[in-house]
Amino acid sequence: MNSTLHTTVIEVRTSPHLHSPLSVDQIMRNVVYAMLPLCAYAVWTFGISALALLITTTLSCVATEHLTCRLNQKPSTIPDFSVVITGVLLGLTLPPGLPLWMAVVGGMIAVGPGKLFFGGLGFNVFNPALVGRAFLQAAFPIAITAYTPGLTLHRFTEFIPSTLAFPFMKAPPLAEWIANVRIDAFTGATPLMLQKFDHVASDPWAMLMGQRAGSAGEIPTLLILLCGAYLVFRKMMDWRITAAMLAGAAATSAVFHWADPAKYADPFFTLVTGGLMLGAVFMATDPVASPVTPRGMWIYGIVMGVITVLIRCLGGLAEGVMYAILLGNALAPLIDNLTQPRPYGAKKAVAP
Amino acid sequence: MPLADLFTTKRLWRGVHVPEHKETTAGLPIRRMPFPPLLIVPLAQHTGAPAIAIVHEGQEVVRGEPIAKAGGFVSVPMHAPATGRVESIGLAPNARGELTKAIYIKPYPSASQDVLYGAPQDIDRMTPAEIVAAVQATGTVGLGGAAFPTHVKLKIPDGKSIDTVVVNGCECEPYLTTDHRIMVEYPEAVLHGTRVVMRALGVTKAVIGVEDNKPDALAALRKANGTATDIQIQAVAAKYPQGAEKMLVKVLLGREIPSGGLPADVGLAVFNVATLAQIGELLPRSQGLIERVVTVTGPGVSKPGNYLIALGTPLRWALEQAGCTSDANTIILGGPMMGASISSFDVPLTKGVTGVLVLTKAERKGSDHIYPCIHCAACVDVCPLHLNPSRLGMLARKERFEEMELDLHLNDCFECGCCSYVCPSHIPLVQYFRVAQQLNRERKARVSS
Numbered sequence: 002m003n004s005t006l007h008t009t010v011i012e013v014r015t016s017p018h019l020h021s022p023l024s025v026d027q028i029m030r031n032v033v034y035a036m037l038p039l040c041a042y043a044v045w046t047f048g049i050s051a052l053a054l055l056i057t058t059t060l061s062c063v064a065t066e067h068l069t070c071r072l073n074q075k076p077s078t079i080p081d082f083s084v085v086i087t088g089v090l091l092g093l094t095l096p097p098g099l100p101l102w103m104a105v106v107g108g109m110i111a112v113g114p115g116k117l118f119f120g121g122l123g124f125n126v127f128n129p130a131l132v133g134r135a136f137l138q139a140a141f142p143i144a145i146t147a148y149t150p151g152l153t154l155h156r157f158t159e160f161i162p163s164t165l166a167f168p169f170m171k172a173p174p175l176a177e178w179i180a181n182v183r184i185d186a187f188t189g190a191t192p193l194m195l196q197k198f199d200h201v202a203s204d205p206w207a208m209l210m211g212q213r214a215g216s217a218g219e220i221p222t223l224l225i226l227l228c229g230a231y232l233v234f235r236k237m238m239d240w241r242i243t244a245a246m247l248a249g250a251a252a253t254s255a256v257f258h259w260a261d262p263a264k265y266a267d268p269f270f271t272l273v274t275g276g277l278m279l280g281a282v283f284m285a286t287d288p289v290a291s292p293v294t295p296r297g298m299w300i301y302g303i304v305m306g307v308i309t310v311l312i313r314c315l316g317g318l319a320e321g322v323m324y325a326i327l328l329g330n331a332l333a334p335l336i337d338n339l340t341q342p343r344p345y346g347a348k349k350a351v352a353p
Numbered sequence: 354m355p356l357a358d359l360f361t362t363k364r365l366w367r368g369v370h371v372p373e374h375k376e377t378t379a380g381l382p383i384r385r386m387p388f389p390p391l392l393i394v395p396l397a398q399h400t401g402a403p404a405i406a407i408v409h410e411g412q413e414v415v416r417g418e419p420i421a422k423a424g425g426f427v428s429v430p431m432h433a434p435a436t437g438r439v440e441s442i443g444l445a446p447n448a449r450g451e452l453t454k455a456i457y458i459k460p461y462p463s464a465s466q467d468v469l470y471g472a473p474q475d476i477d478r479m480t481p482a483e484i485v486a487a488v489q490a491t492g493t494v495g496l497g498g499a500a501f502p503t504h505v506k507l508k509i510p511d512g513k514s515i516d517t518v519v520v521n522g523c524e525c526e527p528y529l530t531t532d533h534r535i536m537v538e539y540p541e542a543v544l545h546g547t548r549v550v551m552r553a554l555g556v557t558k559a560v561i562g563v564e565d566n567k568p569d570a571l572a573a574l575r576k577a578n579g580t581a582t583d584i585q586i587q588a589v590a591a592k593y594p595q596g597a598e599k600m601l602v603k604v605l606l607g608r609e610i611p612s613g614g615l616p617a618d619v620g621l622a623v624f625n626v627a628t629l630a631q632i633g634e635l636l637p638r639s640q641g642l643i644e645r646v647v648t649v650t651g652p653g654v655s656k657p658g659n660y661l662i663a664l665g666t667p668l669r670w671a672l673e674q675a676g677c678t679s680d681a682n683t684i685i686l687g688g689p690m691m692g693a694s695i696s697s698f699d700v701p702l703t704k705g706v707t708g709v710l711v712l713t714k715a716e717r718k719g720s721d722h723i724y725p726c727i728h729c730a731a732c733v734d735v736c737p738l739h740l741n742p743s744r745l746g747m748l749a750r751k752e753r754f755e756e757m758e759l760d761l762h763l764n765d766c767f768e769c770g771c772c773s774y775v776c777p778s779h780i781p782l783v784q785y786f787r788v789a790q791q792l793n794r795e796r797k798a799r800v801s802s
Contacts, residue, residue, distance in 0.1 A: 006698055009681050013696045015784045017770030018689040023777045025724040123725030293730035293743050344762045345738040346612040
């Protein structure tokens with residue numbers, strides 16, 4: 002008799018006995034990796050202020066989640082890496098010169114009310130980073146629209162003056178600083194603001210390559226697309242939502258542009274400006290807050306794209322991506338219910 | 354793959370690509386495994402009523418002789434897998450861990466073990482009803498794993514009509530190569546068996562679906578079929594779970610078996626290639642099913658292969674013959690996606706066992722940590738039945754089992770495992786669904802009693 006079987010201890014498990022190599026922490030880690038080139042570009046363009054901003058938002062988010070877990074006497078959920086995404090993403094959506102104390106508040110709001118109040122990863126209704134940003138937009142409307150020029154001469158040695166503003170103190174005026182540092186660099190106003198309020202056109206190719214003002218991480222449009230392509234290639238991101246959102250935005254702006262070319266931007270300008278690309282690639286695709294049905298994903302993306310352009314063209318704000326995605330998040334459960342697939346062999350789709 | 358197949362290959366759109374691991378045994382010819390010292394022949398090796406023993410303790414039996422009769426229409430007889438003596442009729446564990454009635458037979462080491470039992474019969478002169486009875490007498494059941502008595506499928510339900518026979522040569526489960534080897538080595542038997550069931554059902558058309566990862570099987574069947582047009586041999590792109598009946602009929606013929614229905618509802622009858630090969634071999638000689646091909650494989654065996662195993666061979670014997678290594682960790686009867694992991698080496702290998710897979714700890718790399726559902730929709734995208742495993746899983750966590758059944762088609766799930774396979778949160782979705790289905794059954798039983 003073979004002695005092996007006498008000593009073998011076998012484990013009883015349930016099928017399936019194989020598993021694909023993907024896991025949540027691995028996906029989340031790769032999303033962070035995919036955002037690193039954007040962080041590098043932000044730091045190269047805006048200098049140490051952007052670096053400080055990104056570090057601050059990330060630390061603020063991570064610390065909030067860790068401390069909340071500790072207070073609840075539960076194991077820390079930091080290892081799933083999702084909170085790092087929130088932190089980095091929040092930093093990327095803020096103007097590079099935002100006072101750091103505001104960034105800390107934004108991070109706490111993003112992870113607290115935005116994520117943990119709902120039950121943490123998997124249960125949040127809205128994209129946490131956007132909840133944080135929406136709060137900052139409402140609380141500090143001036144600071145969050147104070148864009149600064151990039152590629153200034155001393156960006157690696159000195160902070161943008163507003164970065165180090167004391168909490169609840171008036172930030173030093175930026176106009177003077179901008180007037181002094183403007184050497185060969187683009188202006189402080191974003192192309193969307195220029196187009197909407199001053200009717201000044203910008204060169205779309207420069208915007209595609211990232212030569213413009215804007216939030217820290219939203220400007221290198223082409224680079225964002227490449228980073229997204231990496232995630233799609235690794236099967237860690239759903240390209241359908243991104244494609245649908247971009248298509249929805251392009252189509253809507255084409256209609257506006259056709260109606261009044263002088264007042265409304267053309268579709269290409271719409272795609273390469275503002276936070277549309279960053280939003281469509283990294284925020285709208287947040288799986289937790291988006292529908293799960295294939296048809297639902299397309300509808301969800303299109304709705305967000307359309308709302309973005311409606312806000313840009315008809316609203317009081319120059320930019321509409323943030324509110325469009327938050328509205329989309331709110332609609333996601335409804336879209337999910339209405340687009341349930343018809344099961345194989347069933348006569349009709351599952352009732353909502 | 355021949356170039357012509359590139360354009361005619363049919364494909365399954367949902368499902369998953371699982372690493373196949375078939376290369377270990379795909380090229381190994383079928384070899385007979387020696388008889389064990391003691392055979393354990395359970396009376397319930399098939400779906401339906403157990404067979405009834407017709408031998409007594411101490412009786413001598415001849416290889417191929419009936420030892421148990423069918424316990425009803427949905428039941429089949431058993432035949433002695435070896436010439437020997439009935440040691441006892443007692444209990445034996447099955448793959449699910451239950452004890453069921455079994456006949457213990459001690460083979461005579463010196464007997465010739467030729468199958469002497471049986472008589473030739475001319476199938477061409479038999480009526481469909483006679484074929485049904487003859488198939489039942491062979492004890493043949495679905496050898497693809499379901500073990501459903503084959504003759505039952507040959508009796509067309511009242512009010513239904515069947516126009517096409519579908520033959521399943523997909524073998525989409527990773528690691529397994531039994532159907533593959535049978536198609537390569539016994540293509541004539543497969544085709545003959547197919548024509549027998551076509552005759553019994555009165556149909557003139559059959560389609561054999563073979564996954565394109567088995568080009569040698571496709572070639573062997575095509576060569577054996579020659580210019581005949583009644584049987585069509587169709588390549589399908591390899592993807593799991595294409596070998597599931599519901600998937601295959603959709604891929605091959607575009608028909609959907611209604612929820613809770615049978616293939617007969619859409620004019621089809623579906624058989625596995627190994628089943629038909631056995632019918633093709635056994636029926637002309639009116640012999641009984643006494644052995645089957647089992648792939649014994651996995652990183653935990655040193656001599657993997659496709660073994661012709663006498664039914665009732667204990668798992669322990671099969672593992673010893675195949676050289677089970679000391680790092681064996683999980684032993685699975687069937688394939689890795691739907692097979693059951695067993696808890697005892699004393700389980701006998703029965704008519705429904707397609708493979709014995711021995712996995713080691715190294716196979717299970719990565720953590721088992723269960724994260725919350727992140728709604729990534731991977732499960733929704735792969736579910737071949739277009740169910741919503743994500744939502745079903747959440748309802749299961751909340752113990753809303755009735756809602757799962759009534760609103761979300763829980764009972765259509767055939768536990769293919771695609772959702773659990775892809776879930777990045779490692780949520781054991783299939784296990785949730787099994788528990789939910791079982792609890793629903795128990796609740797209904799309580800209500801009706």
